[in-house]
Amino acid sequence: MIQDNEKTVDSKDLYIKFVDEIAEFEGEEYIRKCFACGTCTATCPVRAVDSSFDPRKIIRMVVLGMKREIFESDFVWLCAGCHACSDRCPQGVKVSDIMVILRNLALKEGFVHRSYKLQVAELLKYGRLYEVGPYNKKRAKINLPPLKDDPLPVMKIMELTGLSKFICDADSGKEK
Amino acid sequence: MKITLFPGCTVPVRATNYEMSFREVAGVLGIEIADIESFGCCGYPMMAVSELSALSMAAYNLQMAEKANLPLVTLCSACSGFLKEVAFKLESDDKLRGEINKILLQINPSYSYNCSTLVKHVARFLVEDIGVEEITKKIVRPLKDIKVAIHYGCHFVRPRKLGYSDDPENPESLDRLVHLTGATPVPYEGLMDCCGGGILGIKEDSALLIAKRKLDSISAIGVDAIVLICPFCSVMFEGNQKKIEKIAGKTYEIPVLYYTQLLGLAFGLDAERLGFSMNRIKAKTILDKILSGF
Numbered sequence: 086m087i088q089d090n091e092k093t094v095d096s097k098d099l100y101i102k103f104v105d106e107i108a109e110f111e112g113e114e115y116i117r118k119c120f121a122c123g124t125c126t127a128t129c130p131v132r133a134v135d136s137s138f139d140p141r142k143i144i145r146m147v148v149l150g151m152k153r154e155i156f157e158s159d160f161v162w163l164c165a166g167c168h169a170c171s172d173r174c175p176q177g178v179k180v181s182d183i184m185v186i187l188r189n190l191a192l193k194e195g196f197v198h199r200s201y202k203l204q205v206a207e208l209l210k211y212g213r214l215y216e217v218g219p220y221n222k223k224r225a226k227i228n229l230p231p232l233k234d235d236p237l238p239v240m241k242i243m244e245l246t247g248l249s250k251f252i253c254d255a256d257s258g259k260e261k
Numbered sequence: 262m263k264i265t266l267f268p269g270c271t272v273p274v275r276a277t278n279y280e281m282s283f284r285e286v287a288g289v290l291g292i293e294i295a296d297i298e299s300f301g302c303c304g305y306p307m308m309a310v311s312e313l314s315a316l317s318m319a320a321y322n323l324q325m326a327e328k329a330n331l332p333l334v335t336l337c338s339a340c341s342g343f344l345k346e347v348a349f350k351l352e353s354d355d356k357l358r359g360e361i362n363k364i365l366l367q368i369n370p371s372y373s374y375n376c377s378t379l380v381k382h383v384a385r386f387l388v389e390d391i392g393v394e395e396i397t398k399k400i401v402r403p404l405k406d407i408k409v410a411i412h413y414g415c416h417f418v419r420p421r422k423l424g425y426s427d428d429p430e431n432p433e434s435l436d437r438l439v440h441l442t443g444a445t446p447v448p449y450e451g452l453m454d455c456c457g458g459g460i461l462g463i464k465e466d467s468a469l470l471i472a473k474r475k476l477d478s479i480s481a482i483g484v485d486a487i488v489l490i491c492p493f494c495s496v497m498f499e500g501n502q503k504k505i506e507k508i509a510g511k512t513y514e515i516p517v518l519y520y521t522q523l524l525g526l527a528f529g530l531d532a533e534r535l536g537f538s539m540n541r542i543k544a545k546t547i548l549d550k551i552l553s554g555f
Contacts, residue, residue, distance in 0.1 A: 111354075130455040134470035162309075165459030165471070168419035172429055181420070188309045200462040201310050212301040214270035224273065227281055227536070232273055233298045238321050241368045248311040 099150035107147055110186055115177040119144050125170035125180045131163055138163040140170050140180050147183070161187045162198040197255040205252045209243065212236040262390065263293040265331040267322065269340040269492075270302050275500075276492035278536025279336050282521035283383060285535055289399050289528045290391055297325050303335075305343035316357070317364045319347035324365065324374040332379040334386050338491035341382035342416035345423055352376040382417055384490045384520060388434045389426065396441050401529040403443030404551055409523070410479040410515075411435045411446045412489040412498065415455050429453070438520060439488060442527035446488075450478045456497040472497040473505045476513050485547040486516040488523055495519070499541050516544040526551055 108114045125140040132138050138160065146155050155161065161184055170180040191197065207214050211234040221231040243249040272280050287294055304318030323344060326333040335341040351358040351374060358374070365372035381389070387396060418429040427434050430453065439446045457471030476498065479487060487498055499517035506512050517540070525535040532538075532548055 130457065130471050130474075131460060131467060133474065135464070135467040138467075159464075162463050163460055163467070165415075165455055165457060165468075167415040167455040167459065168421075169415070169453075169455070172419055172421045179420075185308050185312065189312055192310045197310060198463060201306075204306050204462075205310070208302055208307070213273075214302060214306060215274045217273050220274050224277065227277060229273070229277060229280055229284070230296045231298065232268060232300075235299050235301060238301060238368050239318060242314050242317040242321070242364060243311075245364050245367060246311055246314045246317065248307070248314045252310065 094149075094151060094154070098153070100152040101150040103150045103152045104148050107183060107186060110182075112179055113183060113186070115174075115179065116144065116147065116183065118176040119148065119174075119178050120176060121145060122175065124173050124175060125178070128169045128173050130167055130169070131165050135163070140164070140184075143187075144178065144180065144183070147187075155187060156191045156194055156196045159198075161191060192251050192255060195255050197252065202252055202255070205243070205248065208236070208239045209249065210234075210236055212239045262291070263295060263331055264334045264386070265295050265297050265326050265329055267300055267303070267326070267333050267335040267340060267344070269335060269337045270306075271492040271496070272336050276336070276495060276519070278539040279492060279495075279519040279521060281534070281536035282519055282525045283336060285530050286521045286525050286528065289525075289530070290395065292391070295329060295331055297329060300325060303337075303340040303343050304347070305339050308343070313360075313364075315343075316347050316350070317361050319344050320351060320361045320365060320374045321368070321372065323348055323351075323378045323380075324372055326378045327374060330377075332381060332386070332390075334381050334383055336383050336490075336492065338382060338414045338416040339493060341380060341385075342419075342423070345380040346420075348376065348378055348380050349423065382490065384417065384435060384438060385426070387524075388438060393437065393441060396438075396524070400441065400443065400527045402527055402551070402554075404523070404527050405443050405554060407442075407444040407486075407547065407551065408447050408484045409439060409444050409486050409488045409518075410449055410482065410484045411439060411452070412456065412475070412487055412494055413453060414489060414491045414494045417490060418453075435488070435490065435520065439523070442523050444488075444523060444527075447482055447484055449482045451475055456491075456494040458493040458497045461497070461501075468497070469501060469505050469508060472501060473509055476502065476505055476515065477509070480513050480515060484515070485550065486518045486523075486544065488518050488520050490520050502542055514542060516540060516542045516547055518544065518547075
């Protein structure tokens with residue numbers, strides 16, 4: 086008998102159209118063909134050291150419609166993006182790409198890992214993840230050409246795509 | 262041959278030894294480098310939060326290289342993998358390209374990408390465009406008796422759908438490049454495993470454990486150095502080696518070299534010009550071994 090009600094899932098809370106939404110993305114229709122063999126999990130470098138991450142489980146959660154549980158967990162942020170699972174899946178499921186889609190959807194629902202807030206802030210200041218200006222002197226000493234910190238293209242892009250707004254709005258209460 | 266070098270975020274400030282050694286090696290091979298100072302981040306880090314932003318950032322860089330009419334060569338595997346993926350996506354999806362170009366036009370009316378940029382990682386550029394024969398001609402100091410562990414890294418060979426010349430399960434290009442220098446690549450368990458860099462900013466403990474598995478396996482076979490081709494993989498194996506030693510309760514002290522540093526040594530170039538003073542795990546033993554042969 087299940088004692089812990091918080092860990093049980095009530096079927097009426099499931100969002101059963103979730104898998105349809107994911108399958109609509111270019112090349113992602115194969116998610117319907119997942120037979121849960123676990124090749125993705127067996128091959129995952131993160132899973133090898135961290136049992137809290139399990140790509141097969143995430144794919145099952147998508148198929149079952151456990152949208153809220155996925156976004157509220159740390160799951161999607163733990164994928165290292167190595168693509169080993171996608172390359173080795175016998176059913177053609179692009180697991181790494183699905184992780185990217187889930188992260189993008191998570192942000193739109195107000196969930197983001199704090200490291201991305203920091204990265205966006207740096208990109209908006211310098212156009213790169215690191216400021217290069219102060220290094221130009223050192224670079225000149227070792228005969229490397231100067232580089233420019235030019236945040237304008239990134240600022241414009243993030244404004245037009247709505248990313249800067251979504252990142253600001255991602256609530257710290259929900260923030261991972 | 263003329264190219265433009267895409268520096269990315271990490272190389273210009275954290276891996277200047279990689280950039281220096283590439284420029285030195287390029288000089289020997291007669292590769293002319295045209296620098297474009299307004300290149301920005303490739304866009305890959307933003308894939309996690311906004312695919313449209315990431316694609317637009319990549320397209321901005323791709324059109325810069327397109328205007329210069331030059332192949333875009335990168336030193337970072339994530340940059341090359343992502344820029345190549347975006348170039349491929351935009352070429353095969355007119356609607357998406359239209360959407361991205363609309364964004365670029367609003368940054369500057371002259372910005373537009375028309376799918377003609379060739380993207381190459383430096384290692385692939387050396388194998389496929391310069392060629393084994395041309396490189397071999399310049400070898401004056403074969404690195405005999407030097408054993409290395411190659412780390413290919415994920416984004417140099419995966420995802421498979423990008424159609425690299427390497428089989429992602431059994432790649433050969435870096436092995437060939439290392440053989441050219443006279444050094445011997447030694448296979449080890451977990452050769453094609455990830456460095457862990459992708460989650461360093463998310464969960465450091467787990468990222469370090471991923472890198473530790475490889476360091477354990479490499480230290481068990483006993484090599485003179487790790488050879489790799491991505492600044493972020495180097496952050497994991499070299500930048501974090503001391504931290505991992507603390508977790509492991511043992512010392513590795515395995516020098517980590519960029520391939521262009523190894524090639525530069527085989528070209529007879531001076532270690533200082535190849536940026537060896539910036540290698541954090543000192544490569545003195547391997548350098549002494551190489552230099553004592555002459």
